[in-house]
Amino acid sequence: MPVPVIAVFDIGKTNKKLLLLNEQYHIVFEQQTCMQETTDEAGDPCEDLHLLINNMRQQLAAVLAMEAFEVKAVNVSAYGASLVYIDESGAPAGPLYNYLKPYPEELSNRFYATYGDRERFSHETASPALDSLNAGLQLYRIRHRQPLLFSRTRYALHLPQFLGYLFSGQVFSEMTSIGCHTGLWDFARKQYHTWVDREGWLDKLPPIVPATRTTPVHIAHHALQAGVGIHDSSAALVPYLLQFHEPFVLLSTGTWCISMNPFNHEPLTTEELQQDCLCYIRYDGLPVKSSRLFAGHTHETAAQEIAGFFGEDHQSYKVLPYDPEVTAQLAQSPEFSILEMSRYENSTAAYHHLVMMLVKQQQHATRLVLGHTAVKKLFVDGGFARNNIYMQLLAKAFPEMEVYAATVSQASAMGAALVIHDSWNTQSVPADLVQLKHYA
Template sequence: MKQNVTAVFDIGKTNKKFFLFNDDFKEVYKEYARFDEIEDEDGHPTENLEALQNWLKSLFNRILEAEEFNIKAINFSTYGASFVHIDENGNPLTPLYNYTKPLDQDIIDSFFETHGPKDAFLKTTGCTDLSMLNSGLQLYWLKKKQPEVFKKIKYALHLPQYLSYIFTGIPLSEYTSIGCHTGLWNYQEKDYHEWVYKEELHKILPPIVSTETSLNMNYNGKRIKIGVGIHDSSSALLPYVRSINKKFVLVSTGTWSIVFNPFTEHPITKESDGTDVINYMRINGKPVKATRLFLGNEYKLQVEKLDAFFEVDDNFHRAVKFDYDTYIELNKDFKHRFRWGSIIDETMPDKTEIVYDTYEKAYHQLMMELVLLQVKSINKAIGTDDVTRIYVDGGFTDNEVYIKLLAHHFKGKKLRTTNASMGSALGSAISISDSKLNSKFLKKNYALKKHTPFIIG
């Protein structure tokens, strides 16, 4: 007898993943792929959209024929800040421009001359700067730099919605993609920003629907529920929002450590300070206040220096365990000793001083300083909101020193870690499901662990 499953394509910039989940949201099948990047007309690396599309269709058609699975639904989670511009026949008109592509300064200057002032605009739209990372500016850039191409655009589809469009032929927009630092959305007015209407971009942006929308389609002779897609960061947050009934923040760690506050009563406003505070959007259009810290990148840079200084192998840092006595000793006359390579902070010294006789002590000093940056980032995301719980997922959940120090700094709150390696894919499946999640979901599916602060004697 065939097993009923929900299929999810989870598309990252590097890894392309495909999952099948059963009715209990347990993974029953997965497949990975990677494609070499191609270049756009300026020689900048970009996604091979044709290869991606061919992989999606061929893999899905193969799984549809599989004897052991009965696909009832399919959805898509992808990275954000990316548009696919299609013509009246549904064919892409341009490469999928990489959000790392530099945006011409004259375009930025022209934009603010027309639609500024800068500070008010950035805070209203929940952005920190203007670049291709703000995908709305890509539309402005195309209109000014490639007017003949721009005129042919029938619809500009966010990447998750383009993947859905491949299967449905129906162009749509949804909140999480619109709300991820695109520069398109006015969080105060809860509508597209005035500049979008002035530039008449709304004419090529498809109708907005809830992220929970799905379309019942006849696909290759089978009735399948096809989702409209979801932005991966918002997707990873969804299982937490659906299963926890207390206010919390989620600290998603990796190269970037992003802290999400989905219960904020205070989304970014003009008065908000700091360049590392941005807004995302929940599936219902409500704002998510987020802060970001280049934690994993900085950790990598500093550990490489420690490895070289103490002449140890690359994996030595992974074996370092939290030592209470070392912490007490370092904390007694605490002084900042690391100069960051990819983070700017007023506490850092002019140069790094390694004054310790062992790797373990130097490593504890490094982690104490990095965790202080993390604490600052978490507090900024929480603000004045009444948040009682902190959930941590991603790479740093395996770092005992990081977790022990974080639990110590937030001893007034409940700290939990989860193993959510497929969080964005699972969130995508959940978003189009009618299932209700309960408080046991994270324990059952995400290896939830409680952490208590250490006691200073």
């Protein structure tokens, strides 16, 4: 008998994955693809949209043909802050612009002069002013700099929903994509901000449906349910929300370390916005107060500098044991600096000092999202969850909380499967989605 599975595409900036999960949420098949970027009309790097589309269609056709599996559903988790413009025929009308594309300063100034100064607008939309990283400002740029693309566009779809549309044939918007620092959503009024209508985009944004929505489809003679797609950061939170019902904060660590408090619904303050806080929206529509820290990138760069100075392999530092005597001595030292490597007697001291600095910054960033919530648990997933020095120091930095290293296999993909659980899975949701290791 073929095994019933869901196919999930997990589309990151660098890695694109196709995973098959069985009814117990075990990964039974995984395929990873790295794709070369292309460039837009200005020569800026961007996703090769046509290559991505063709690759996903071919991969789904291949797994549908496998006799070992019965694919019951398909869904997508993908990165946010990116939009696909489709024409009347449903084909892409322009490139998939990169969210790091330089934004014209004059246009940015004009936008805020028209629709409220940066501070007020950021409050209303829970979006720090991030230029192209605010997907709404990409729409504004097209309206004013690319009138041909604007007139050709029938619908503007967030990337997760465009990739869902490839299989469902239905155009939708969805709250986890609208609510990730886009500048599109008025959080107090719970509707699109007034500028969206005034700029002529309201009719080009598809109807909003919940992340739990599916569409019955036939693909290559197979009947399956197609999901609408979900923003990857919000998808990664879903396994935790389903398994843990007491308040918690999730610290998701990678290049960016993002602290997410799904239980803090207080409006963002000016101070929080200035310190890179924002709100995501959960798959069930509630806001998630979050803060960002570029700590993974800082760690990688500095660890390579330490290794270069001491003539070692920087990968070895990730498994260094925690030495409380070293941290006690370093506590009296000035801040870690890669410019003063000679002051350390060995790489162990230098690396401990680097992690102490990162944890101190993380302590501040995470405390920003605690608010008045009665959070007692801090879950850490991603790269730093496997770093013993980091986890020990983080537990010391939050003595009033239970600090856990959390392991979820492919959390974003699992979240995309879980939100449409009822449409493909005959079993109940397992109680052990997340594995925990406690640090006292």
